[in-house]
Amino acid sequence: MDPRTSAQDVMRCDLCETAVVQMHCDTCLVNLCKACVGEHFSADFSTPHKIVDFKARKSTLIYPNCVSHDVESCEMYCNECDIPVCNTCIASDQHLGHKLLKILEVLSKRKEKIMKDRTELNETIYPTYQGIACDVEERLCLLQKEYKKLSTAITKQGDIWQREINEFVNKLKSKTDEMKNKQLETLQKHFDEVKQKISDIQDEINSIDVALNSTNISEVFSILSPVDKYRKLPKKIMFSVPKFSPNKIQEDHLYNFNPGILEEHEYNLITKSESPEAGSFPPVKQLLDQPETVTTIDTGYRNLYNVACLSNEEIWTSGNGSILKLFSINQGSLLKSITAKSWTRPEGIAVTKKGDLVYTDQFDKTVNILKNEKIEEVIKLQNWVPSGLCSTYCGDLLVTMYIHNKQSKVVRYSGSTEKQTIQFDETGKPLFSFGTYDNFISENLNLDICMTNSETKEVAVVSQAGKLRFRYTGHTIAPKNQPFSPRGITTDSQSHILTADYNNHCVHIIDQDGQFLRYIDCGLSKPYGLCTDKNDYLYVAQQFEKEVKKIKYLK
Structure with a gap:
């Protein structure tokens, strides 16, 4: 057929090159028409040709040729010699007493x-x-x-x-x-x-x-x-x-x-x-089909806002007023109460790598640390107001801050020394659109910085160097069918990003690239603050229920 007048020719017989292919030799991998099958057989009688319909080509297993007897195929395998053997080999004394297996059994194990x-x-x-x-x-x-x-x-x-x-x-x-x-x-x-x-x-x-x-x-x-x-x-x-x-x-x-x-x-x-x-990665864990509540802790606040894990046994909480409370997770009992410096509630709380509690004070624009039962001022701001904060894997502090209704930024501190400011993208546009007090922040295992903005209703994720990776604005079908309303944010050992959705009474789980994975609800009501412990249990602070729920969501 003339290729200039046809887009595609049919397949032709490899021997006569004129007739349409109908058969196939699985041994020689040759396409044949029915008329040429006999000619192909007669060309080499020593070869056991396997002729099949063309549609069933490559369906016949090709056994290896014996290294000692070229013309024979090996259908058995000598376990002691670790080689395929033919019937002639088996009949000889070479493999006498050896354990012989069908080669297809060995093939299955090898595969x-x-x-x-x-x-x-x-x-x-x-x-x-x-x-x-x-x-x-x-x-x-x-x-x-x-x-x-x-x-x-x-x-x-x-x-x-x-x-x-x-x-x-x-x-x-x-x-x-x-x-x-x-x-x-x-x-x-x-x-x-x-x-x-x-x-x-x-x-x-x-x-x-x-x-x-x-x-x-x-x-x-x-x-x-x-x-x-x-x-x-x-x-x-x-x-x-x-x-x-x-x-x-x-x-x-x-x-x-x-x-x-x-x-x-x-x-x-x-x-x-x-x-x-x-510089390594943890074992892979799968999401549970149905997350389950392990325990519930009554905090006694009128409104509960934040939770931070001190360990797998203890959590810090903050709510309305200036009292910070430490609870036993297993007992649900109050272990300690600390009064913040100013009358206003701590906006953000976190636990450092050394186990010290840090919190932001919007009234006097400070970041403070609790050491030896005493509160010490770590950072003092002038025009900016601190909001959320987290402790990083390398021991730094990431602090979100804002000028009301104008702008927001994230600043990295080593102690009281400013190391990095993240505010604008490569074109000079703001990464975080509005200045608002309700910002939460967390660092992922891959060192990405994850920040929520309740005003713009999004999660912004930037790399360690401050380059925008993606923005997450919620999933199409939320449990309560309300607009995405992010509050607290945390991450786990699988680099999942977990965000509280206040109006939909649930927690979103997305992967490190911003792809939605699933919801966690477990009967949640107005979830606000979030944190995870080293065993990947999730802790959810419910604002009006005054409770912290401990939830298992990974296998």
Whole structure:
């Protein structure tokens, strides 16, 4: 048929090249018309041709040829010799007394083993390497920014120094650039190696898929398990930027400069993680079909707003008024009451990595910490009003703050030192639209920063570097069919983001990329504050019920 006048020709016989294909030889993988079947048989009588209908092609298993007897196929397997054997081999004394199995039984077990390897590669090792690549990419970006800050500090100090030391300043910057380039080169090389590993793993998975889909048994037996090669993960390279501490000009000492270093730390597979600090991931947990309430704690507030886990046994709460209460979870009993500094209620509460309670005070615009039964002021703001806060995996504090009805932002603090401000996107537009007191914040396991805004009715999620990842505005069919009304927010070991939906009396669970997974209701009423403990139990503060519900939602 002329290809110029037809979009597609029919398949033709491989022998005569004119008749339409009707049959297929599964042994030789040759397409045949009925007239050419006999000719194909007569061309090679030594081969056991398997002729099938063309639609049933590739349905016949191809047994491996015997290594000792070329013309025979192996339908048995010698367990002691670990090789396929033919009937002639079995009749000989070579395998006398050996345990012989049907090769199809061995094939089934071998496929099962390969499938397990593929599952581990696909579900454990490959995602781990992807996580490592993201981690290294984030560190590359952060390293650039930290060195930019360092270079700016040096330049500023150089402007203060007299002209006669300008040459010395330039040498110092040159030394900094040299160290930066060396570290960037090392980290970039590490990143490229990880990406190559990811590509290699994908190739291994593709090869396994091809073998598993093939009817050629030899292809299955040719697969060598690649898992051991990739189980040993690459070293985790950490960077340390030089510390620049300017001093007054002296003859023998102009500056303090501690060189930065690159450190190596071990990565772990996603099934072996214990903490985010190790650069690893926790075991995979599935969502329960039906979440269940484990216990309920009556707090005694007129209105209950916040809850924060001190441990798996104790929770802090805050409500109307200035009293902060510590409860035993299992006993439901009040363990401690602390009065905040000002008369107004603490807007946001959190527990630091060291186990200290921190809270925001909107009346005097402070962030305070409870240490040894005493309240100490950590941060004092001027024009901005603090609202929500959380403690990060690295020990920093993330604080949401606002100027009423004007603007909002998130500031990262190390102690009382401001380290980072997140307010605008790459085009200069505000990331958080309105200034409002009802903002809650949490950090995800992948170091994303998650913030709710009850005014704009959305959850905004930005990366550690402050780049917008996505906005979540609720799911189409809410339990009470009311507009999305987010309040408290928290995360768990699976990088799920959980948000209280005040008007729909439920909690939304979304994944780390903003995809809705399910609702948790469990008879909730006006849920406000949220937190999770280390065992992934969810605690929900119900405003008017004055109760905290402990909920199990993961298997």
